[in-house]
Amino acid sequence: MKPIVTSGKRKRAVARAVLREGKGNIKINRINFDFYEPKIERLRIKEVIMLAGDAAKSTDIDVTIRGGGFNSQAEAARLAIARAFAKFDKKLEKTFLEFDRLLLVADVRRKETHKPNRHGKARAKRQKSYR
DSSP states (O other), X not given: OOOEXXXXXXXXXXXXXXXXXXXXXXXXXXXEGGXXXXXXXXXXXXXXXXXXXXXXXXXXXXXXEESSOHHHHHHHHHHXXXXXXXXXXXXXXXXXXXXXXXXXXXXXXXXXXXXXXXXXXXXOOOOOOOO
């Protein structure tokens, strides 16, 4: 089997997943998946692997993530892994879409830019005083 390379983005995080035949080993940034922290993000990524079922047991996955926070990195990794499994087995695509559409379709929301001559948040306005 030829390796399948896919990518996923979320905010500023970019993940690249390489799926190849193997024994079910998963590595994220060269760290074994069982030691990936924080645990809540590990569980989010594990959702995809659980949905893939037997396909996950017969393949090795290497994920490289850059940028963003740990939350965005987990979402980007989840997207990249799900896309790789969808290419590997077409039946899984329907399963992923039924479970959560964001497993195959990227979330396009980005941070709003700050406006000129204002301080604080992107939508914050100066307070007015009429007295």
